[in-house]
Amino acid sequence: MTRILHHSFLVLLSLAIALSSAWAVLALWYRLPLAPGLRLGLAVGFALLGLAVICGLFRPRRLRALATYCLALAAVLTWWISLTPPASRDWAPDVARQVTGEIKGSQLTLTNLRNFTWRSPTDFDPHWEQRHYDLDTLDTVDLFMSYWAGKTIAHMIVSFGFANGEQIAWSVEVRRQKDGAFSPLADMFKSNTLAIIAADERDLVGTRTNARGEDVQLYRLNTGPKQARALLLQYVAASNQLAETPRWYNSLSTNCTTVVFQLIRTILGEVPLDWRVMANGYLPEYAYDMGVLATALPLSELTQKGRITARAQAHGIAADYSRMIRQGVPIPQPD
Incomplete structure (x- = not known):
């Protein structure tokens, strides 16, 4: 023995x-x-x-x-x-700046909000803006899943909607250096830092539907104004902290899904961890099981109605892009 x-x-x-x-x-x-x-x-x-x-x-x-x-x-x-994450490098243009936010009363001011015009993944006009939002008019939260490598892996974007029709789209991304490439394996070994991007939907979502032609799916979330505001303020706080103290990106532990999952946990408390958080292409299934989506319909129907790439390409990146891509996408009924 x-x-x-x-x-x-x-x-x-x-x-x-x-x-x-x-x-x-x-x-x-x-x-x-x-x-x-x-x-x-x-x-x-x-x-x-x-x-x-x-x-x-x-x-x-x-x-x-x-x-x-x-x-x-x-x-x-x-x-x-x-090894410590660098604060300054020759960054790629689309992640060259880190958004920051300032809150005074109910007024949110975002500086370095991205609003690029994309004609292709390599042909674009860079533009960074400062925008102001009234938090008292915050109304909705939506989830975009952009599938670029099969059904298992997707990029996650969370967008906040206001009563006047404005949207702020947020994305957690790799802060690549100029001419650098994304590598899931290399990015497990402190190759790149983390970036949080706030952008106009015509930029952040439009580049994926129209410039890249990815399979982008839109899901409306069952979230009240109070929860929406708390989550948005978490994004702002995380962005401000990141601007002050850089962090390494890690394709397993610190990526577009896990960072957002951590933010949600700070608001809702213990949200059950699930394998679908790591294999994030299945995140809509997890959100459906958690009752966050429009559960009155089967998930397969939600997914089909939420596929926006074809109509975005047919319509183009126009001023009414955000309104157009939401047409026909089911809205959850409040409890």
Whole structure:
């Protein structure tokens, strides 16, 4: 029995070394500020060290091998913890500025709200604005899901509507450097920082329906003015904090869905965590189960009525874009 437990422990220890080695190899490859050849050499060297230590666990001098690995891993962790997100870089134009907000009474002023005109993903006119909103007229909250990589992965946008027809669309995004690319794997290793974008819907949603041609689905949310206001103020507070203290983007733990989920939890308390938060393409199903959508209709019908890309492309990015894309999209009935 003791022998079985001993071997089981060594197997578990081997697995821990294998996983930590894999993490360290990727961290060294993606983040070391060295030439590609040197980065590759150090990453391969750490992988070989991990392999050698795993083999050494089943030999008499295993403690020496394990101590050597722990020292090497501690060195990588110390370097990793020292990495801090940059406040300034040569950012890509669409994430060059971080929105901030100021509240005086019921008046919200947003500075660096984005209102680009997009003709294609690479052809656009940049424009940043300051806009004013009356929080007492905040009326609705809507969810956009933009599917760009199959049914499992989508980009999430939350939009707040006011009585006068104005909308503020919010998006949590990767703050890429100019000519930088989005990589889900690289962005797990402190490659890019986080950006919160507030924008006109013709910009933030229009670029996805018309310039990129993604499958964009619109869902009206069952949220009262009080909850809507609390969530909007959370977006403003998070944006102000981000402008002051940059954060790393992480495609698993700090992305467009998880950040919003955390914001919602600060208002509603304990909202059950679900695997569909991570595989966010299924988030409408989760929201439907939670009673946030128009549950009087089947989810499949809501999804079909909420698909807005085809009619947005037929209509174009006109002044009435926000009104047009909501035509025929079911509105939840209040409880």
